[in-house]
Amino acid sequence: MRIIGTGSALPDKIVTNDMLAGFLDTSDSWIRTRTGIETRRMLSTGTLRDLAYDAAMSALESANIRGSKIDYVICSNVANSYVSPSLSSILLNRLGCKCPCFDLNGACAGFIYALDIAESFLKTGRAKNILIICAEEPTRFCNWHERETSVLFGDGAGAVVVTTGNNLMGIRVTADTHTDVLYYKRSMERTPYDRVEERTTPLVMIGREVFRLAVSASIKDIDTLMKQCKVTSEDIDLFLLHQANLRIIENIREHLGQPKEKFPTNMQHYGNTSSASIPILLDELHKEGRLNDGATLMLSAFGGGFVTGAALIKWSQI
Ligand SMILES: CC(C)(COP(=O)(O)OP(=O)(O)OC[C@H]1O[C@@H](n2cnc3c(N)ncnc32)[C@H](O)[C@@H]1OP(=O)(O)O)[C@@H](O)C(=O)NCCC(=O)NCCS
Known part of the structure; x- marks a missing residue:
């Protein structure tokens, strides 16, 4: 790819x-x-x-x-x-x-x-x-x-x-059932035979638990992918992480021991835009000319489910 x-x-x-x-x-x-x-x-x-x-x-x-x-x-x-x-x-x-x-x-x-x-x-x-x-x-x-x-x-x-x-160096997706920490339950139409009372609810989130899961899962994905692809965190030019919380990114950054400049963020301006957050960030960096030819990018995201994914990409100039 x-x-x-x-x-x-x-x-x-x-x-x-x-x-x-x-x-x-x-x-x-x-x-x-x-x-x-x-x-x-x-x-x-x-x-x-x-x-x-x-x-x-x-x-x-x-x-x-x-x-x-x-x-x-x-x-x-x-x-x-x-x-x-x-x-x-x-x-x-x-x-x-x-x-x-x-x-x-x-x-x-x-x-x-x-x-x-x-x-x-x-x-x-x-x-x-x-x-x-x-x-x-x-x-x-x-x-x-x-x-x-x-x-x-x-x-x-x-x-x-x-x-x-040949620019996708490696990719990893995972899923695990932790459906109680982050969910949104919408209503469906009732049928004449439906006897189950289902309660709907706006987004429910156990913030601290999601925080903990996010940091540990993202670290595991990144470490696993780096090992599989035989690269170290020093070899990676930019880490494009899901823009949910600056403190989550800080925790991951501290584990990897890499400087802040390698972790571009935009959640300051846009908040958490769910699955759109990494492609929005990627587009901004691309249009600002911050993605050098041959740069190695680590993408990592997590979300309700709990699902996670990381991808290691070699950037070629468009
Ligand atoms: C939600 C989150 C910011 C809360 O931060 P936190 O440091 O864990 O804070 P806590 O939940 O422990 O709450 C601390 C206090 O702030 C309060 N609080 C929560 N939201 C608040 C808000 N918006 N404004 C002011 N106070 C707030 C809480 O009620 C709590 O008060 P208490 O100590 O009197 O009980 C943090 O847990 C988080 O980012 N979790 C991950 C969320 C996420 O990424 N979700 C998307 C996944 S894709």
């Missing part, structure tokens, strides 16, 4: 910590010191479909390829207002794509899961050019009367185009 295009799109609406402190029992200093987040973007007048489209078009332009040349579209999305059809189906015609598509829910690790699947399609010759779109609106899962979860998230979309190549 080789990444040949990146794109991202964020809603215009900027929501500061102080704005949240206007209706929640929280403060700018609590949110900054506990999470690193200063502002987040939230969908207000637009839709997730538009955001996903903009990110995908930007990735196609960056790859200098038309939608009609794409052989598969994979969309990573935890939930949006449509249960069916999939977000990728909704976008397909607008993007000019005439190929199969599907959505996957790998929670915040969805981008790494999508890369893993794309690599298999490329290896078996099922596809040559694949468009991966990660589009998320986690702010719509939260209870906005509760300070514990609503301050953490932001909406956004990131996308990449991948083609055949």
Whole structure:
């Protein structure tokens, strides 16, 4: 696999910590010191479909390829207002794509899961050019009367185009059942025969437990992948980690013993955008010219499930 295009799109609406402190029992200093987040973007007048489209078009332009040349579209999305059809189906015609598509829910690790699947399609010759779109609106899962979860998230979309190549040095995805620490339960229609009372709930999160799982799982993924690929943390130029909490990244960084400059972040501006967080960061670094030809990138993410994933990539200039 080789990444040949990146794109991202964020809603215009900027929501500061102080704005949240206007209706929640929280403060700018609590949110900054506990999470690193200063502002987040939230969908207000637009839709997730538009955001996903903009990110995908930007990735196609960056790859200098038309939608009609794409052989598969994979969309990573935890939930949006449509249960069916999939977000990728909704976008397909607008993007000019005439190929199969599907959505996957790998929670915040969805981008790494999508890369893993794309690599298999490329290896078996099922596809040559694949468009991966990660589009998320986690702010719509939260209870906005509760300070514990609503301050953490932001909406956004990131996308990449991948083609055949030798730049994926290694990839690892994992899953384990810890469904009680992070979940969001929506309602379904009742049938005349349905006798089970199911309680729905906005996003539930046991913050400390998720924190602990995130740090240990991410460290395990990174260490395992480095061992498999016979590289050390010194050999890695940049660590693009899921942008959930600056303190989680700090814990991982301390374990790896690497300088802060190797851990670019943007959660200060966007909060946790779920599976979109790494492709948004990748697009920013690419467009700012911060990805040197031949640079070694370690990507690592974790999310509800508990699922995790890491990928080691050699960057070639697009
Ligand atoms: C959520 C998180 C920021 C909380 O930070 P923490 O240091 O673990 O804080 P705690 O949960 O121990 O809470 C400390 C106190 O702050 C309070 N608090 C929680 N949210 C608050 C907020 N937004 N503003 C002010 N106080 C808050 C708690 O009620 C608690 O008060 P108490 O001591 O009186 O009981 C942190 O646990 C975290 O980031 N976890 C991982 C979340 C994550 O990454 N989720 C997405 C995974 S993809």
